Amino acid sequence: MTTVFSNSVYICALIIFTSSTLHAQTTNLITNEKSQLIKLFDGGFFTEGPAYGSDGNFYFSDITFTVETNMQAGIIWKHELQSGKTFVYRSPSGMANGIEFDKFNNMIVCEGSDHGGRKITSTDLTTGKSKILTALFNGAPYNSPNDLVIDSKNRIYFTDPRYSGYEKIEQPCFGVYRLDQDGSVTLIIDEIAMPNGIALSPAADRLYIGCNYEGNLERGIKPQTDIFIFNLDENGLASNGKIFIDYPDEFGPDGMTVDKEGNLYVALRDESNPSIYIYDLDSRLIEKISLPEVPSNVTFGKGKEKNNIFMTAGGSLYKITVLSEGNN
Template sequence: MALVMFLRVAVTFSVLFATYVNGAASDGTSLPPGACYWRQGSLVNRTPTGPVEPIEDCRFVVRDLEFLDILGPSPKVVELVKTNAHEGAVWYPDNNEFYFSSVRLEGPNGVVRTDLKKVNLRTRVVTTLSAPLDDVPNGMVLDNDGNLLVCQQGSRTKGGFIQRINLKTMEKTVVADNWFGVPFNSPNDAVVKRDGTIWFTDPSYGSVQGFRDAPNVKNQIYKISTSGVVDAVADGFTQPNGLAFSHDEKRLYVADSGFALGLQGQFDIARPHSVTVFDVGTDGLLTNRRLFASVAVYDGSGPGLGIPDGIKVDTAERVYIGTVDGVQVFSHSGKPLGLIRQPGVPNMGFAGKRLNTLYMLNDTTISFTKLKVRAAGLAYASSRPW
């Protein structure tokens, strides 16, 4: 989600003494340490919705037994480093570095500033790069040549743009900054297909949060061709946010975080909190738009429903969505599988030689968990000779 006020929810649970999967008693399958089942509650019967015993140490909430195939026998959530980490979540395998953007407020008027940073995954040392603060970097992705693509949201004096950073020389170039002469609103998150095209979302959070003027165009999804031509490929979103292609690149998932108005504590129940999926044609056009998942909070609490933000996928076509109670995992058909509990996760990214370690950002820490999966959509990392 663009900048400052990604909803934080303090998750609390009541102790129950039964184990359920999708509202039904479990079949006796043993759970790994740190995991618990989820149950459907009842408002009429005053039965809480959410995790059941053991609750206190539960970091992995199982809604479907397929989730156990993802977790493995001994899953853990480990804190890598305490730091202001909000968006980005990109692994650069050449130096074993993890790139991210942070958010901070300055001055009596709460001026939004962001930093572009990296952390060395071996030494855990955090370094701030020299990117201009007033460009407000947000989401990032590596292109197929290992360059860092950064969604720069812009400022009052500069429109938003997609920036390419050569991580070997730190040379910076502008990939695209307009659609038919109209400046972008606030580029938020980006992905790269195997053919080299760049796809990104462009919500209006910069205007909402006061560091950009009112937008001149609808909040759309754009595609940048390998020759630099920009085309709008989808609209009809309130605030398009995270996006990801399926492993076979035949589907595109797009989060809409419009439920969160972009300011502290302000929400609109009539706005979306969902993920849409499109079919991707061989001509690169999007068709057959449909709901993939309407995202809620696993314990049924909080000031509102879930706010889907960053999206990642694995090679088994499962979908990982960052939201207020952690990372929710869905099957390729949209079936909820489970939750990695980590309050307030705007984005996350996979890293490691096996692409099986999921790093989660939540504005105060970067934490990780090793899973029995392999991430998809990381062409550069997948091509490295290990």
């Protein structure tokens, strides 16, 4: 049986309960007085991977940690922007996390660990058929592919940390990889403790990597909660990595995206002040968009939705209209 959710109920709730109708903090750079936060969906467990589909619908993942959900197997949800209804698109999802669409309109998915696929897959939305793009590096499974970004040459950059799961870790590092059109995979970054969110500058010459690692006191490993920036050359090789934003050890960044001006939007996992933090090219905080739940990821829509930001947070999906546009 197909599960269906409608956002109309939540819009009514937003009107009745003013605490649920949130206005973003505004400096007239990204939002204005008309920018209102709308909850589109709240039936998930841990929503992630928001992506505007080539079919005009919106897709996002739901990470159903097996220990906490009685062995559920992950979900990819499909939200129809016209009807406001949300359906189960795929379950089991292979513990899908990050989702993007390539230039051929295929859905590219990071499948994680915890009984998931630990691979990168591609799905043709027209036929529904999927194929594995990569599942091994140097003959060993990935740790837990987490998030991804795709450049204009259709090269896929993805992060491979490990936050949960029973599976043996067989890779020597938590890395950032580039998957080329010919199927070859290159490890381009290996010095970040736990790479998570990833974003590419509009000119594709800067690669942002978020690290959200609480450390391991027993092993003497300190927390690392930063956003790093790397130069990226035309061959897709990263160099000259440095800290772009340094966060307190108590919380760190999750998913990220950029707008056409190059501003960086960060889902910051700060339980005391759940927000999307927006930074300019010089790492200055220019605005925050407050949320009622801790955010996990953020992206822009496309076409007529190009001025809408979609955010996953808690078990929900939100959107807000802004003055900026995504780098699509």
